[in-house]
Amino acid sequence: MNPAVKPLAGMRQLYPDAMAVEEGIAAVIRRVALSYGFEEYDGPVIEPLELFLAKSGSELVMEQSYRFTDRGGREVVLRPEMTPTLARMIAGAPDTPMPARWMSFPVCFRYERPQRGRVREFRQFNCDILGSDSLAADAEVIAVLDGIMRGLGAPPGSYSIRYSSRRLASEVLTSLGLESVMHQQALAIIDRKSKLPADEWRAWASERLGGAAEAVERFSCCSSLDDGWLAERAAPGGELERLREFGGLLGAAGVASASFDAGIARGLDYYTGIVFELLDTGGQNRRAICGGGRYDNLVGIFGGKPVPGVGFGLGMLTLRLFLETLGLRVSGRSGRPDVFMAVFSPAELPWAVEAAEAIRSRGLSVLASLECGKLSKQFREASRRGASFTAVAGPEEASERSITLKDMSGGGQMRLPLEKALEFLETRLGGSL
């Protein structure tokens, strides 16, 4: 391909087939989220740099964002994530009835090397509950997530939702004698546990954490809330207790795919409580498909009263790849017209246009031929487009205000006055739009 016409690396460019799949997935997601009462919103793609500097995490902003100076001399970025924008919008609309359940499908940008499931321009589904610090809110967003996966046909066991809590981690780290200023760093070290070779990780961890490294490792391996070691170090009546309650709520919501995993930490700095990820349990997409958590201090930094929040981002591309590896097909709109309108010669074009409009007025889709070539070509086109019927407007049809209808699935064909043809099509195809 001519280099001049290639899209930039990692930019989102969806041909109709891929778009139909993506929209089919989005339709399932919307349906599930709507059933929980979520409302859709949107925000700016370009944001001031400061919006993300405050809380997103320095690497995401400093090294992975599309940053530039606009014509007015402002430092701006193409949003690398949606949550800070959401927090600002909530802070700016204090009359919003709380708790608010808001969802969005933002296109976001991160400047990193493209690879499987990771590109520079990507679309996410974001789903957040604001204004509630109830555990029920944390459980509900995970129930939405699980409902989406089930709605898309992902079988039990094909994915797992892992959750932990930063508050629990803080309790344990405190009992291990780590100052709270060290907690953020310890979380980053925990986050890397599964990504480095064991030896390398240990060396690195003990360099940063000293004697506590071994205990931190022990903590990150906890995968049960009933772990005795964990119970001894967590604050009595504290976060561990809440996590047990949380697990109970998830069970009540019918979420079977979620489990505790102290090794989940997440990279964003603004998370304050529960954090979670959705992972493909198969081998081919060893990467988070979704990540989220609770952020109780984010809205407050934009002024006004503090508003707690919890939510997640779900990558549409990574979700599509996941469904593909499972062999799941999500049907979007088919793009198949009900009727293909063939035109014999230019003289019949007005009649063809009029008849096509009449068919459309009955709620059916009509793909009108724009060429008046050979009928064999037009029938071929109708077949290729997957039309259910082909209508022919020829001289005889035009003179008597009729059309010839052929059933493309192999039925016969007949010439009918337009009104009769409309009735016929309506009974055969009615309600397809």
Add this chain to the structure above:
RNA sequence: GUGGGAGUAGUUCAGUUGGUAGAGCCCUUGACUGUGGAUCAAGUGGUCGCCGGUUCGAGUCCGGUCUCCCACCCCA
């Protein structure tokens, strides 16, 4: 930023020890000038990523460069 792989027709790819380029799919046309799918036949289409070197001769060998893919870092 680090490491590996690959660049040949619109697309997916083949191309032998160096001898001026091939297939499938797609597209166009044709097998009853008012009838599609399947089959068949023919045809269009390539600066072999780019630059340089070796050679009588380079898609092929060597060097450089660019791009893409995969993996790492990080993350959706």
